[in-house]
Amino acid sequence: MGLKDRLRSGLQRSREALNEVFYMGGEVDEDFWEDLEDTLVMGDMGADVAMQVTDDLRDQAARENLKSSKQLEEALARRLAEVFPSCDRDPFDTTPSCVLFVGINGAGKTTTVGKLAGRAKAAGDSVLIGGADTFRAAAIEQLEVWGDRAGVEVVTRERGADPASVCYDVLQRADASGTDLVLIDTAGRLHTSPELMRELAKVVSVTRKRATMPVSVVLVIDATTGQNGLAQAEEFNHALDIDGLIVTKLDGTAKGGIAVRISSQLELPIYRIGVGEGIDDLQAFDALEFCRALVGEEGE
Amino acid sequence: MFNSLSDRLQDTFDKLKGKGRLTEDDINVAMREIRMALLEADVNFKVVKQFVATCKEKCLTADVLDSLTPAQNVVKVVLDQLTELLGSTESGLVLMPNRTPNVIMLVGLQGSGKTTAAAKLAYLLKSQGRSPLLAACDTHRPAAADQLETLGAEIGVPVYRGDGHDAVKVASESIHEAVDHLNDVVIVDTAGRLQIDEEMMQEAVDIKRAVKPDQVLMVVDAMTGQDIVNVVSEFSERTDFDGVIMSKLDGDARGGGALSVREVTGKPIKFVSMGEKPDSLEVFHPDRMAKRILGMGDVVGIIEQAQQNVDEEQAAAAERMLREGFTMDDMLDQMQSIRKMGGLSKIISMLPNGERALQQSGANVDDAQITRIEAMIRSMTAEERAKPKNINGQRRRRIAAGSGRSVQEVNQLLKQWGEMNKMMGKMRGMTQGGKKGRRQMKQMMDQMGMGGGNSPF
Numbered sequence: 001m002g003l004k005d006r007l008r009s010g011l012q013r014s015r016e017a018l019n020e021v022f023y024m025g026g027e028v029d030e031d032f033w034e035d036l037e038d039t040l041v042m043g044d045m046g047a048d049v050a051m052q053v054t055d056d057l058r059d060q061a062a063r064e065n066l067k068s069s070k071q072l073e074e075a076l077a078r079r080l081a082e083v084f085p086s087c088d089r090d091p092f093d094t095t096p097s098c099v100l101f102v103g104i105n106g107a108g109k110t111t112t113v114g115k116l117a118g119r120a121k122a123a124g125d126s127v128l129i130g131g132a133d134t135f136r137a138a139a140i141e142q143l144e145v146w147g148d149r150a151g152v153e154v155v156t157r158e159r160g161a162d163p164a165s166v167c168y169d170v171l172q173r174a175d176a177s178g179t180d181l182v183l184i185d186t187a188g189r190l191h192t193s194p195e196l197m198r199e200l201a202k203v204v205s206v207t208r209k210r211a212t213m214p215v216s217v218v219l220v221i222d223a224t225t226g227q228n229g230l231a232q233a234e235e236f237n238h239a240l241d242i243d244g245l246i247v248t249k250l251d252g253t254a255k256g257g258i259a260v261r262i263s264s265q266l267e268l269p270i271y272r273i274g275v276g277e278g279i280d281d282l283q284a285f286d287a288l289e290f291c292r293a294l295v296g297e298e299g300e
Numbered sequence: 301m302f303n304s305l306s307d308r309l310q311d312t313f314d315k316l317k318g319k320g321r322l323t324e325d326d327i328n329v330a331m332r333e334i335r336m337a338l339l340e341a342d343v344n345f346k347v348v349k350q351f352v353a354t355c356k357e358k359c360l361t362a363d364v365l366d367s368l369t370p371a372q373n374v375v376k377v378v379l380d381q382l383t384e385l386l387g388s389t390e391s392g393l394v395l396m397p398n399r400t401p402n403v404i405m406l407v408g409l410q411g412s413g414k415t416t417a418a419a420k421l422a423y424l425l426k427s428q429g430r431s432p433l434l435a436a437c438d439t440h441r442p443a444a445a446d447q448l449e450t451l452g453a454e455i456g457v458p459v460y461r462g463d464g465h466d467a468v469k470v471a472s473e474s475i476h477e478a479v480d481h482l483n484d485v486v487i488v489d490t491a492g493r494l495q496i497d498e499e500m501m502q503e504a505v506d507i508k509r510a511v512k513p514d515q516v517l518m519v520v521d522a523m524t525g526q527d528i529v530n531v532v533s534e535f536s537e538r539t540d541f542d543g544v545i546m547s548k549l550d551g552d553a554r555g556g557g558a559l560s561v562r563e564v565t566g567k568p569i570k571f572v573s574m575g576e577k578p579d580s581l582e583v584f585h586p587d588r589m590a591k592r593i594l595g596m597g598d599v600v601g602i603i604e605q606a607q608q609n610v611d612e613e614q615a616a617a618a619e620r621m622l623r624e625g626f627t628m629d630d631m632l633d634q635m636q637s638i639r640k641m642g643g644l645s646k647i648i649s650m651l652p653n654g655e656r657a658l659q660q661s662g663a664n665v666d667d668a669q670i671t672r673i674e675a676m677i678r679s680m681t682a683e684e685r686a687k688p689k690n691i692n693g694q695r696r697r698r699i700a701a702g703s704g705r706s707v708q709e710v711n712q713l714l715k716q717w718g719e720m721n722k723m724m725g726k727m728r729g730m731t732q733g734g735k736k737g738r739r740q741m742k743q744m745m746d747q748m749g750m751g752g753g754n755s756p757f
Contacts, residue, residue, distance in 0.1 A: 038345055044525035047339040105548065106411025106521065114442075137454075138447030145442030159450075190551040195640065222411060226342030226525025228553035249410065252494045254527035 033058060043255030044226050053079065077291040083260060084287035087244065087269035091216035092116060095125060095180035098171065098211050100132075100204060102240060103220035104232055105188035108248035108274065110139060112220055113185045114146025115282045116272075120181050121150045128177075130170030130184035131156030132163040132203060143185055163187065163199070164206040171210045182213070191235035204240045216243040218271060223249045223256035233262040242266070248274035251281070322370050324360060330374050331356050341556030341593045344529045347563040355381055379590055385562055387586025392570060394542070395485070395514045401433070401478040402485040403511050407504055407539050408519035409531060410492030413547035415444060417519045417573055418489040419451035420581035421545075425485055426457060427579075433483035434459045435474035437467040437507060438491040448489055455578050458483070467491065467503055472510040488513065495534035504539050516541040517570065522548045522555040529564050536565040543570035546584070550574040556593050626724045628685035631717060632677045635670050675703040676713050688717050 033054055040050035057076055066072055091097045099116075101109045113129060120127045129147050131154050133139035140156050147154035155170040167184055174182045186203060189196040208215050219242045221229055236242055245268050247259045256273075263270055270285040331352050338348045358377045395402040404421065406414045415438065422432040434452050436459055438444035445461045452459040460477045462470035471488050478486045488511060493500035508516060518541040520528065535541060544561055549572045558569050569584045677685065679702030684691050691699070691714060700707045 041339060042345050042526045044342075044527070047336055104523070104551070106413055108411055111441075136447070137450035138443040141443035141446045142441070190548065192551045222521075222523075224409065224521070224524050224527050224531070226523060226528075226553070226557070227340050228342070228523045228551065229525075231552055232523075249494075252409070252496060252527065253530040254525065258525060 040257065043257035044229075045257035046227055046230075046261050049261055077288065080260060080291040081287040083264035084290075085263065085267045085269050086287075087271065087285075089214075090271060090284070091214070091218070091243070092120065092181065092271065094214075096174075096182075096213035097180070098174070098182040098184070098207065098213050098215045100167075100184045100186060100207055100215065100217045101220055101246075102186050102200060102204075102217060102236060102242075103188060104190055104222075105136075107188060107220045107222045109133075109188060109220045110142050110146070110185050112246055112248060112272075112274065112282065113143065113183045114150065115274075115279045117146065117152045117183055118150035118279045119282065121152050125180040126178070127152045127181045127183065128170055128174050128179045129154045130166055130182060132166040132170075133185050133187040134159055134161045134163050134166065135187040139185070139187065164203045167203055167207040168210055171207065171212075175212055182211075191232045191239075197235065197239045201239050217241065218244050218246055219268075220246045220248060221259065221262065223247050223259070223274075224252065224254040225258055227258065229258035230262055230265065233266055233268070237266050237268070242268060244269045244271045246270070246272045246274070246282075247285075250274060251276045326370075327356060327359050327374070330359070330371075334374075334378055337594055338556060338559075341554035341595065342523075342525050342528070342560075343556035343593065344526055344560035344564070346529070347560050350563070351381070351385070351559070375594075379594065382559065382590035382593060383587045386558060386569070386589050387584070392583065393515060399514065400484050401475065403475065403488065403513040403515075404485065405488040405490065405508060405511065405513040405516045406519055406545075407490055407516060407535060407541060408492060409494065409521070410441075412492065412519045412521045413545075413573060414438075414492060414519045415447055415451070415489050416576070417517075417545050417547060417571075417581070418448065418487050419455060419457075420573060420578050421517075421571075422452070422457040422487050423455045423578040424581050425487075426455065430485050431483045432457050432485045432487055433474060433478045433481070435471055435477075435486055435488045436461045436464075437471045437474075437488055439465055439467045439470065440491040444489075444491070451578075468506045468510050471507045475511055486511070495531050495538075501534075501538050508539055515543065517543050517545050518567075519545045519547055519573075520557060520561065522546050522557065522572075523551065523553040524557045528557040528560050532561050532565050532567075536567065541567060543568050545569075545571045545573055545581075547573040550580070554593050554595060555589065558589055559593060626717070626721045628677050628680060628688050628717065631720070632674060632685075635674055635677075639667070639670060672703075672705060672709065673713060676700075676705055676710055679703040688714060 036057075037050050037054045040053060041047050045053070053076075057072065057079060060066065060075055060079070061072060064075075066075055091099050101113055103109050110133065117127050117129050127150070129143060129152055131140045131143045133143070134157060137159070140154075140159065143156070144154050146152075153173075155166065155173050157166050157169070163186060170182060170184060173179070184207065186200060187196075189200065191197065204215075204217055217240050219233060219236050221233065225232070233242070233245070245259065245263060247256050247270060250256050250273050259270060262268065270287075272282050273285050273290070275281050275283060334355065335348055335352050338351065339345070343351070355378050358381065359374055363373070393404070395404075406418055406421075408414050418434055422434055425432045434448055434457055436445035436448045438448075445459075445464055449459045449461065458481065460470070460474040462473050464470070467490065474486055474488065477483075488507065490504060490507060491500070493504065495501065516539055518532065518535055518539075520532070524531070532544075544558075544567060546555060546558055546569055549555060561567060561569065569586075569589070571581050572584050572589075574580045574582060676699060679699045680688075680691070684695060684699075696707050696710045696714075700710045703710075
């Protein structure tokens with residue numbers, strides 16, 4: 001129950017908001033649907049998606065004669081869970097594996113790398129961290145602190161060095177020492193900067209060519225991100241051919257609704273979600289559980 | 301890309317053509333478009349509701365309904381309303397004149413850009429003749445103080461780190477440090493925190509109590525979604541900040557959060573932060589922000605972007621071009637600066653009605669074309685680039701083979717060059733032709749849609 005509880009407490013606020021809608025006294029009237037739509041919009045689902053979901057649920061309610069809020073909760077959770085593509089291969093569990101973390105500034109890439117390294121190390125994997133963020137001031141130092149904490153070696157170069165060369169180094173190192181999991185942190189960049197995106201494309205292609213193990217490119221997205229998240233994900237996906245997502249900072253009041261939209265529109269699985277500050281708060285993603293927690297239904 | 305609001309409204313009203321007068325229902329349809337545009341821009345839901353209601357009332361006046369161009373009038377009403385809401389109070393830093401040192405404190409969520417904003421603010425104050433000190437009070441994130449120190453060294457501003465454990469202590473010590481070293485303003489960078497993290501919020505309150513800042517600024521990520529309302533209202537209640545710095549506005553997020561912040565807390569947006577460089581902190585312009593939120597063309601933005609990319613060297617090159625004519629190397633430079641700005645399609649989409657024009661013309665703006673031209677120019681010798689007139693048939697064949705294009709394409713390129721060179725010749729005449737020439741030049745600029753006249757031509 002540990003994991004489930006954490007997830008639920010992380011998503012508590014979102015659930016409370018939806019619960020208000022559902023506890024309107026059993027009777028499902030026009031106000032109920034409007035409130036539901038509003039709540040979904042407030043969760044950053046996007047206005048058109050929210051309308052779509054609500055309309056579909058309304059049809060379903062009429063067809064299957066769903067009347068109580070309880071039934072509708074379950075129907076909504078299932079309906080939302082369906083839009084997430086399933087994850088064929090978890091790059092953090094199926095080793096050997098090399099994962100590149102990309103995303104905009106301040107999404108939480110470095111912290112995510114640090115936590116995942118600590119987790120994998122504790123589980124007995126041999127781990128290497130690549131510090132390819134050679135741009136931001138003190139990014140390497142930040143990563144080294146995480147490396148020290150986890151007891152994981154960090155391969156990097158001085159600030160201003162070519163990030164692709166760091167990837168090359170870390171993969172060479174991994175080959176030599178037979179590492180299970182290689183995690184590479186890259187510099188945050190806005191998707192609107194074509195030059196920086198080209199630089200990143202080079203980093204990714206060097207890594208894919210050099211690696212002897214499967215490479216996954218993971219986009220890290222902040223849960224507080226609004227509708228621009230989709231534009232971000234589209235650009236990154238277009239430039240780099242992303243494999244999956246990690247959604248961070250779900251422990252605030254943000255509902256992370258944009259994740260639903262990105263994941264379904266680009267058919268990208270969500271590998272992990274961050275629901276707290278601790279190392280264990282970065283959890284595997286379970287679509288139905290996520291949606292149930294979001295909708296406010298009790299787990300089985 | 302979303303269609304811009306004005307395009308969408310135009311579409312809506314096109315359908316109503318020939319109806320003579322608009323009815324309330326028609327306005328309702330328009331308001332729904334506005335509602336969607338605002339929601340897509342991440343303006344908070346409740347704020348949208350209220351805003352749309354106010355706009356609707358204004359649009360139902362006779363002036364708007366009876367006008368020949370209702371779409372434009374509706375847009376104008378919305379734009380004015382939005383501009384007014386965004387900037388009805390003064391912005392800028394308010395520092396107490398008789399206090400030394402002045403103190404500015406920064407707060408915000410994790411990853412919103414506080415440390416970067418702190419350095420930018422220090423740079424701004426320094427360029428105004430102040431002597432700032434940065435206080436590294438983020439004792440939670442690993443290497444946050446290192447980051448501030450590196451940034452501080454780059455802009456020549458000292459950083460006080462203290463013991464790196466107790467944020468409140470570091471903050472209050474930094475004031476003494478500033479007094480000892482004659483720094484007249486202290487910028488306190490704090491750790492990122494979630495508004496529901498009681499312990500961390502208390503820390504922010506404690507720091508505030510310890511240093512009694514002149515200004516508390518909250519740094520807000522322009523990409524934040526609906527949740528911004530919860531975040532800023534909690535921060536407002538606990539730390540009672542004085543204004544907001546919107547960060548990451550160099551992306552393509554519409555930044556609707558700015559409106560939500562204003563509506564919910566009444567606090568002004570003071571600065572916008574537009575990039576990684578220390579000088580990219582700008583004063584907030586409500587009119588531009590309003591256009592951005594509505595997804596309308598940002599002409600000023602294009603000019604600024606062009607300015608950013610045109611450095612002095614290029615300005616000198618422009619002068620040389622006017623004097624000596626336009627070479628293939630100049631053409632190559634231009635292709636590259638277009639690419640730097642994000643390619644042709646991006647530039648066109650930033651122009652008012654640009655996307656609509658693109659769709660209507662069905663033209664395929666292909667940035668690959670730029671790559672092809674580049675390849676052809678790069679297949680020329682230095683001499684050929686300087687004097688393209690000397691390129692004969694044999695040379696054309698060689699250039700075509702070298703760049704993997706056909707001879708026809710090389711011909712086309714040369715023709716293009718010829719035209720540009722002709723235009724350049726005309727301009728040369730104008731700049732040397734006294735008053736009359738200058739007027740002609742201005743007309744030409746206007747035709748090209750470069751009202752401000754900042755292009756390298």
